[in-house]
Amino acid sequence: MSNIFIAGQRWISNPEPDLGLGIILEAEHRRVVIAFPAAEEERTYAAAAAPLSRVLFQVGDDIDVPGQGPLIVTEQQEHGGCIVYFARDENGDVHPVPEQVLSANIKLSNAKERLLAGQVEHYRRFALRAATLEQQNTSQAASTRGLLGPRVQLLPHQMYIAAEVASRAAPRVLLADEVGLGKTIEAGLIIHQLLLLERAKRILIVVPDSLVHQWLVEMLRRFNLKFSIFNEARCQQIDEYEDDPSSIFFDEEESKQKEENPFEDAQLVICPLSWISTHTRRQQQLCDAGWDMLVVDEAHHLQWHEDDDSSVEYKLVERLSAEIASVLLLTATPENAGIDGHFARLRLLDPARYPDLAAFLEEQGHYEEISELIQGLADTPEAALNDADFCQRLEALLGNSQVSSLQNQASTEQLDKTIRDLLDRFGTGRMLFRNTRASVGGFPKRVLHEHPLSVPPGYEQACTTATIEESLHPEQLLGVMWLKTDPRVAWVEKFLLQNPDEKVLLIAADSSAARDLELHLRLRRGIASAVFHEELSLIERDRAAAYFADPEDGAQLLICSEIGSEGRNFQFAQHLILLDLPLNPDLLEQRIGRLDRIGQLGDVNLHVPYYADSAQEKLLLWYRDAVNIFSQPCTVGNALNLEFGDELHAALANTDNAAIKGLIARASAKAVELQEHLRKGRNRLLELNSCQPQRAAELITALEAEQRSDTLAEYLEMLAEQFGLDHEDHSDNAVILRPGDHMITEAFPHLPDDGITGTFDRERALSREDMAYFSWEHPLVISAMDMVMSSDFGSACICTIAVKALKPGTLLLEGFFSPALQAPAWLQLRRYLPAQSFRLVVDQQNRDLSKAVAHSKLNQLAQGVKKTLMPVLLREVRSTITAMIPHIESLAEDACKDWRKEATEAFQAERSSERERLHALMSRNPHVAPQELEIFDQETTIGMTALQSLQLNMSALRLAIVSQ
Numbered sequence: 001m002s003n004i005f006i007a008g009q010r011w012i013s014n015p016e017p018d019l020g021l022g023i024i025l026e027a028e029h030r031r032v033v034i035a036f037p038a039a040e041e042e043r044t045y046a047a048a049a050a051p052l053s054r055v056l057f058q059v060g061d062d063i064d065v066p067g068q069g070p071l072i073v074t075e076q077q078e079h080g081g082c083i084v085y086f087a088r089d090e091n092g093d094v095h096p097v098p099e100q101v102l103s104a105n106i107k108l109s110n111a112k113e114r115l116l117a118g119q120v121e122h123y124r125r126f127a128l129r130a131a132t133l134e135q136q137n138t139s140q141a142a143s144t145r146g147l148l149g150p151r152v153q154l155l156p157h158q159m160y161i162a163a164e165v166a167s168r169a170a171p172r173v174l175l176a177d178e179v180g181l182g183k184t185i186e187a188g189l190i191i192h193q194l195l196l197l198e199r200a201k202r203i204l205i206v207v208p209d210s211l212v213h214q215w216l217v218e219m220l221r222r223f224n225l226k227f228s229i230f231n232e233a234r235c236q237q238i239d240e241y242e243d244d245p246s247s248i249f250f251d252e253e254e255s256k257q258k259e260e261n262p263f264e265d266a267q268l269v270i271c272p273l274s275w276i277s278t279h280t281r282r283q284q285q286l287c288d289a290g291w292d293m294l295v296v297d298e299a300h301h302l303q304w305h306e307d308d309d310s311s312v313e314y315k316l317v318e319r320l321s322a323e324i325a326s327v328l329l330l331t332a333t334p335e336n337a338g339i340d341g342h343f344a345r346l347r348l349l350d351p352a353r354y355p356d357l358a359a360f361l362e363e364q365g366h367y368e369e370i371s372e373l374i375q376g377l378a379d380t381p382e383a384a385l386n387d388a389d390f391c392q393r394l395e396a397l398l399g400n401s402q403v404s405s406l407q408n409q410a411s412t413e414q415l416d417k418t419i420r421d422l423l424d425r426f427g428t429g430r431m432l433f434r435n436t437r438a439s440v441g442g443f444p445k446r447v448l449h450e451h452p453l454s455v456p457p458g459y460e461q462a463c464t465t466a467t468i469e470e471s472l473h474p475e476q477l478l479g480v481m482w483l484k485t486d487p488r489v490a491w492v493e494k495f496l497l498q499n500p501d502e503k504v505l506l507i508a509a510d511s512s513a514a515r516d517l518e519l520h521l522r523l524r525r526g527i528a529s530a531v532f533h534e535e536l537s538l539i540e541r542d543r544a545a546a547y548f549a550d551p552e553d554g555a556q557l558l559i560c561s562e563i564g565s566e567g568r569n570f571q572f573a574q575h576l577i578l579l580d581l582p583l584n585p586d587l588l589e590q591r592i593g594r595l596d597r598i599g600q601l602g603d604v605n606l607h608v609p610y611y612a613d614s615a616q617e618k619l620l621l622w623y624r625d626a627v628n629i630f631s632q633p634c635t636v637g638n639a640l641n642l643e644f645g646d647e648l649h650a651a652l653a654n655t656d657n658a659a660i661k662g663l664i665a666r667a668s669a670k671a672v673e674l675q676e677h678l679r680k681g682r683n684r685l686l687e688l689n690s691c692q693p694q695r696a697a698e699l700i701t702a703l704e705a706e707q708r709s710d711t712l713a714e715y716l717e718m719l720a721e722q723f724g725l726d727h728e729d730h731s732d733n734a735v736i737l738r739p740g741d742h743m744i745t746e747a748f749p750h751l752p753d754d755g756i757t758g759t760f761d762r763e764r765a766l767s768r769e770d771m772a773y774f775s776w777e778h779p780l781v782i783s784a785m786d787m788v789m790s791s792d793f794g795s796a797c798i799c800t801i802a803v804k805a806l807k808p809g810t811l812l813l814e815g816f817f818s819p820a821l822q823a824p825a826w827l828q829l830r831r832y833l834p835a836q837s838f839r840l841v842v843d844q845q846n847r848d849l850s851k852a853v854a855h856s857k858l859n860q861l862a863q864g865v866k867k868t869l870m871p872v873l874l875r876e877v878r879s880t881i882t883a884m885i886p887h888i889e890s891l892a893e894d895a896c897k898d899w900r901k902e903a904t905e906a907f908q909a910e911r912s913s914e915r916e917r918l919h920a921l922m923s924r925n926p927h928v929a930p931q932e933l934e935i936f937d938q939e940t941t942i943g944m945t946a947l948q949s950l951q952l953n954m955s956a957l958r959l960a961i962v963s964q
C-alpha cells in the first residue's frame with residue numbers, strides 16, 4: 001500500500017499509538033489532517049513525513065465496530081482507496097463494514113505474529129526493548145513525571161507546588177512565593193510536567209519586556225524547552241500588513257479566512273507584554289490561536305478597577321484566561337496595587353470561588369478563626385471533635401453531615417480532606433501559593449549600610465516648591481550639573497574604587513538618571529559598567545546584563561532603572577546601592593529581591609546613600625524601623641501604607657523630625673500587631689496550602705530513587721550499541737555520544753552532528769552548564785525510547801539457554817505487556833495504573849514461572865540462534881508455542897482485570913471528592929452554573945469507560961529454548 005492518504009482511511013500514529021485508530025479527515029496540499037476520536041485529538045502533518053502507519057485487517061482478524069458484537073473479517077474490498085470489510089458475527093451472518101465505522105479503540109500486538117513468522121531479532125535488541133518498556137511504564141505512572149529531568153536543585157517547596165499544581169485537571173493558580181524563591185522555576189516545572197504528560201501542547205508565556213530573554217534562556221537551559229519569542233517583526237514574516245496596528249481591518253469574514261495566524265507557527269511562545277497589549281490585531285490572533293496554558297509573569301502589573309477602567313494588560317489577560325483552560329499567574333507582590341487587584345486576579349483564575357470583592361474582604365476577617373479550626377483538627381483532633389462549640393463552628397461552615405461522619409470516624413484521610421476543604425472554601429483558597437523565606441529557610445542575611453551625606457547647595461531651596469516625589473529624587477532638582485553637585489555620585493565613585501573586586505548593582509528610579517550616571521562613571525572615572533533601562537532594545541538590555549554577569553571580564557557595576565528591579569537574576573552580586581528609595585514598599589522588596597534570592601551565597605549588603613536630615617533620611621528610617629524591610633522581607637508594608645500613608649507623606653514634607661519619630665513608633669507597634677494577626681491567620685493558611693513538608697520530602701525521596709543514574713548509564717550504552725552511536729566515557733558519571741559510522745537510522749533525535757556530552761549527576765549538571773543533564777526525561781532519551789516502542793524494534797526474539805536444572809528442549813515463553821488506555825490525555829489516567837510493565841514467563845506445561853525465572857537471568861544466559869537454523873527450529877516448536885501464546889495472554893488478561901478494578905476505584909474516589917467540592921461551591925455561590933457539574937460528570941464517565949476498557953498489550957515476546 002502506498003503512502004497516499006485518502007479521507008476516510010484508518011491509520012495509526014507511530015510515535016503515539018495510544019491515540020488509537022485515526023481517521024484521515026483531509027489530505028490536500030501536501031498536508032494530511034487526521035483525527036483520533038478515542039483520544040479526542042487531531043494532528044496535522046506534512047504528507048511526505050507523516051509518522052503514520054496504515055491499518056489494514058486481514059481475513060481472519062477480529063475487528064470492532066461500536067455497538068456490535070465480535071466480528072471476524074472474511075473478505076476485504078477496496079473502493080476509491082478505502083476498504084470495505086466483510087465480517088462475520090457470532091451468528092454467522094456477514095456484514096459489510098466500511099473502515100470508517102471501525103472502533104477508534106484498537107489493540108495492537110505484532111510481537112506474536114513476528115515470533116510465529118520467524119521475524120525475530122537478536123536478544124540484545126529484545127533486552128533493550130524490555131528495558132525501554134519497563135522504564136516507559138514506570139515513568140508514565142510515576143507521580144513525579146516531569147520533575148526528574150529539569151536541571152534544578154530539588155527544593156522541597158518548589159517540588160511540592162509543581163507536583164500539586166500539575167496534578168490538577170486544568171490548573172489555574174497564582175504563584176506568589178516571596179521574591180526570588182523560584183516562581184519561574186516552579187512555572188517551568190509545571191509546564192515541563194504537563195508537556196511530558198501530554199496534557200498541554202501549546203503554551204503561551206506573557207512577560208514584561210525586560211524578562212523576555214531571561215525566560216527564554218531559563219526554559220532552555222533548565223528544562224530543554226525551546227520557546228520562540230514573538231514580536232511584530234516575527235509576525236510580519238507570516239502575516240504581512242501595513243495597516244495601523246490598532247485597526248482590526250480583518251473584521252470581515254473574507255479577509256479573516258485569508259490571513260495566516262502567525263501564532264499558529266509555534267507551540268511554545270513567549271510574548272512581550274507591552275507589545276501585545278497595545279496591538280489589537282495581534283491580540284485577536286493570539287486569542288484565536290488556541291492555547292493549553294497561559295503563563296503571566298509579574299502579574300501585579302495587571303491593574304483592575306471595579307468600574308471597568310482596568311488596564312489594557314488586565315483586559316487582555318482576562319480575555320485570554322476566559323479561553324485558556326490552564327493559567328499560571330506569577331507575582332511576588334500580589335497586593336502591590338491594593339487588595340482589589342489581588343482579588344481581581346484570583347477571580348480571573350476561579351470566578352466560581354471569588355464571585356465578589358465584598359465577600360472576599362469579609363472572608364479575610366475570618367482567617368484567624370479558620371486557622372484555629374484547622375489547627376484543632378490537625379493537632380488535637382480527638383479533643384476538638386469532642387468539643388461541642390468547636391463542632392458547632394465547623395458545622396456552620398461544612399454542614400452537619402460532613403462533621404458527624406468525621407465524629408464517627410476521624411481517619412487521617414478524612415481529617416486531611418476536611419482541612420483541605422476549610423482551606424479551599426473558607427481560607428486563602430487552593431489556587432494561591434505563597435512560600436516565604438521564613439518557611440523555606442536557609443536564606444542570606446540582609447545588612448543595611450547607611451551613608452549619610454551633606455545636603456548640596458540649592459537642594460533645600462528647591463524642596464520648598466517641590467513635591468515629595470521630587471525631593472526624594474534630588475537629581476530632578478539639582479539641574480543639569482547634578483552629577484557634579486550631588487554627593488551621592490561622589491560616594492558611589494569612592495565605594496566602587498574601594499571595592500574593585502565586588503560586583504555592585506545600583507538601582508535608580510529614573511531611566512535618565514541611570515543613563516547619565518553610568519556614562520559619567522564609565523567615561524569620566526573608567527569604571528567597568530553597564531546600564532539597563534527601558535529605552536534600550538531587548539537585546540541591548542540582555543547584553544548589559546550578560547556583561548555584568550561575566551565573572552572574569554565582566555562589568556563591576558550595573559546601573560538599572562526601575563525595570564531592572566523585577567524578575568532579573570543578579571544573585572551573583574552582594575552589594576545593592578539604592579540611589580533612592582521608592583514610596584511603594586513592594587517596589588523596594590522587588591529591588592532587594594534581585595540579590596536576595598535563591599543562589600545568593602553571601603550576605604545581601606544594602607547601601608543607602610542619603611542626604612542627612614532630608615525626606616530621604618525620614619523615608620529610610622520609616623523602612624528601617626517601621627516596615628523593617630532591611631532585615632527581613634516586607635509583609636506588612638502595604639497595610640502600613642494604607643493606614644499611615646497620608647501621615648507619612650506629611651511627615652516627609654515636615655522639616656521637623658518629631659512627626660516622623662512619633663509616626664514610626666505607632667507604625668512599628670501596628671506592624672507587630674499585623675504580623676501577629678497574619679501569623680495566626682492568613683500566613684498560617686498560606687503555609688498549609690503552599691507546602692506540606694512531609695509530602696515534599698516524599699517527592700524528593702521518590703525523585704532521588706527514580707534518578708537511577710547507573711541504570712540510565714547502562715541503558716544509554718545499550719542504546720548506543722544497538723543504534724550504532726559512538727559511546728565514550730568522558731569522566732566519572734559523564735559520557736559522550738556521537739553519531740557513528742554504522743547508525744541504523746539516518747539521524748538520531750536530539751543528537752547534534754558533533755555529539756553531546758552529558759552527565760548523570762544532578763549536582764555536576766548544575767555547575768557545568770556546558771554539559772547536558774542526562775536523566776530519563778532528557779529529550780534524547782525520551783525520543784530514543786519512543787523510537788524503540790513505536791516500531792517493532794526487538795519485539796520478538798528466539799534464543800537458547802543452557803541451564804542444568806531444566807530439561808533440554810524446555811520452552812520458556814517470556815512476554816512483556818504494557819497497558820493501553822485510549823482516553824484523552826488531559827484525564828491523565830496513567831496515574832491510576834501500576835508503575836511497571838507486566839511480565840510473564842510460562843513453559844510448555846503452562847506453568848507460570850514469572851517469579852522463578854528473572855528477566856536479567858535470561859539475559860545473562862541467552863545465546864543467539866544462527867539465522868540458517870531458525871526455520872528448522874521454528875518448524876519444530878511452532879505448534880507448541882501457538883498453544884502457549886493464548887495461555888500467556890489469558891494470564892495477562894487476568895492481571896488486567898485487577899488493574900482495571902484498582903484503577904477505576906482510585907479514579908472514582910478522586911473524582912467523587914472533586915465533585916463534592918464543586919457541589920459545595922455551587923450551594924454557596926450562584927455563579928457556578930449547574931452545567932459545570934454535568935460536564936464534570938461527563939468527564940468522569942469518559943474516564944471510567946476508558947479505564948474499564950483498559951487492555952494489556954503484548955509488546956515483546958521471547959522464546960528461550962533450553963539447549964543441551
Ligand SMILES: Nc1ncnc2c1ncn2[C@@H]1O[C@H](COP(=O)(O)OP(=O)(O)OP(=O)(O)O)[C@@H](O)[C@H]1O
Nearest residue numbers: 152153179180181182183184185332567569597598
Ligand atoms: N531549584 C532551583 N535550582 C537551581 N536554581 C534555582 C532553583 N530555583 C530557583 N533558582 C534560581 O534562583 C533564582 C530565582 O529564581 P526565580 O527567578 O525562579 O525566582 P522568582 O520567584 O521568579 O523571582 P522574582 O520574584 O524576582 O520574579 C534564579 O536564578 C533561578 O535560576
